Amino acid sequence: MRDLLLAPMLLWIVLRAFRQPWIGVLGWTWLSIMNPHQLSWQLSSLPVAAAIGGATLLGLLITKDRKDFSLGREQIVLMLFMAWMCITLPFSFLFEPSYDLWKRVIKIDLMVLVTLVVLYSRRHLMLFIWVNVLSIAFYGVKGGAFTIATGGSFRVWGPTSTYIEGNNEVALAIVMTIPLMRFLQMQMTGRWSRHAMSVAMALMAAAALGSHSRGALLAIAAMAVVMWWRGNNKLVMAVGMLVVGGALLSMMPAEWWARMNTIETYDQDASALGRINAWWMAWNLAKDNFFGGGFMVSNAAIFATYAPDPTAVHAAHSIYFMVLGEHGFIGLFLFLLLFCLAFGTAGKLRTQGRRQPETQWLSDLGAMLQVSFAGYAVGGAFLSLSYWDLPYNMMAMAVIGQRWMANKAWLKEVPEPLVVLPAWLSRRFKKKPDVALRT
Incomplete structure (x- = not known):
């Protein structure tokens, strides 16, 4: 059934990507982050990502759609980082x-x-944000409901055969997505849609806690502080955070608290x-x-040469030390520079x-992107997500937004509907223009 859907x-995405490459980009993003084909029986073995990516690149070459090949500082640093990895x-x-x-990293x-x-x-950017958010929210909301239903006794895991398969990785992905959900909520005008997003964000936070990831807990704490600092009504926000946080923490089992307490006694924890x-x-x-040492350095022979304890072969579980060991100090410098520039652009x-x-x-977008980057910087210190799509997509959001504002695009753009209704349905709602969502 999943395959048929x-x-x-x-x-459809492949065919539309030939004529409208931006649809191919959205399809690639959905496929790369959510990995829906991994949830099917047959499509998981087919090169669907390559098909969408190839169609998008070909569409980029043959279509006359507007394209912006200008090079900002983030694009230049990203290309230098790619060249250094080569x-x-x-x-x-x-x-x-x-x-x-x-090959996988260069494609991303x-x-x-x-x-x-x-x-x-603006329409492109909003759709891009929605695709990133929904791709992670699919797992986060479901994981949050699972955590509440089981009282946090079982861990939340990510989709298999992906970057975020592990409990630590999916937790950081969920944490980084919550501020983007808050941004979307700030743009909503409907009362019930705002309430629904609040519930979804609470479930996402529950899923992050339900992963039993210590790094995710630190990332949530860091993001909460930055989000509170960026907020307008600090008292109301502080009370809301304390109420939601207290409710979620109160349901976590004793084994969860025992694991979190090892943050203070890390010198006695084997992991x-x-x-x-x-x-x-x-x-x-x-x-x-x-x-x-290249992309794969978690090897017994390499640890025997360079590790203080050659018998404890362990993944770095840190975006910083992962890049350092794999691409040296220059690679780490370019990696840090890229996200420092992106953080500055969001500012x-x-x-x-x-x-x-x-x-x-x-x-609103810049503020929430800075919150997400803060979560990535803190949580990433203990997790291996150096090359995953979402942080780089967040950088792209900041760059596209800055470009839109610098070009004063609001003076030139004609508002377009986010959802294009069929002709017969448009005629039916001809006297109700509010039916179509507008950017």
Whole structure:
């Protein structure tokens, strides 16, 4: 049944991508983040992502749709990071597995660059945000309901065979998505839609806690502080956060609290000590190897050479030490520079967007992107999501928003419906223009 539902949708996206590459970008984003084909029986073995990506690239070349090939600072740094990963690849300690992962990472980064070329309008940007949010909310809302139903006794896991398969990774993805949901809620005018989004955000927070991820708990705390600081009505927001947080924490079982308490006693926790050992290994490897060790360095032979404890082979579980060990200090510098620039661009959106009513929505977006970046910076210190799509898509959101505001696009754009109704349905609601959602 799932195959019968997904196959026509994916085929439609491929065909439309030839004529409208921006639809291909949205389809690629949905496929890459949510991985709906992994939920089916037959489509999971087919190269559906390659088909959508190929159709989008071909559409980019043959269509006359508006394209923006201007290079901002984020695009330049991203391309330098991609070039550096190409340079370090031949120096990988384990070339074959590194090459497989390199292909995956380069495809993701290439599509981010394509996103920055074909998305330019407010409608494009809003749809792009919705696709990212719904792709993660599908798992987060479901996971939150599961956590509440089971009292948090079982862990929430991500979709299999994806970047966010592990409980720690899906937790960080959920945490980073909550501020984007808050941004969408701020743009809503309907009372019930705002309430529904509030419930969804609460379930997302429950799912993050239900993952039993200590890194996610720290990320939630960091984001809550930044979100409160960015908010207008700080007293109401503080009370709301305390009430929701207290309710969620009160239902968590004793084993959850025992695991969270190990944050203070990390020196007695085997998992935490294994991560620290892996961090030292990455540091020592980068000092001795200018180009790093390649994408795959969690190997017994490599740990025997560079780790303080050669017997404790452990993944770094840190976006920082992961990039350091794999691509050296230059790779880490480019990685940090990219997201520092993106954070700064989001800050410009937040401050400059307040200057006129037409750009207030960009101020909201910039503020919430900064909250998400804060969650990524804190939670990512303990999780391995250095190359996953969502942080790079958030960077793209900031760049597209800044470009839209700099071009004063609100003076040129004609509002378009987010949902284009069929002709017969449009005639039926001819006297009710509010039926069509507008950006």
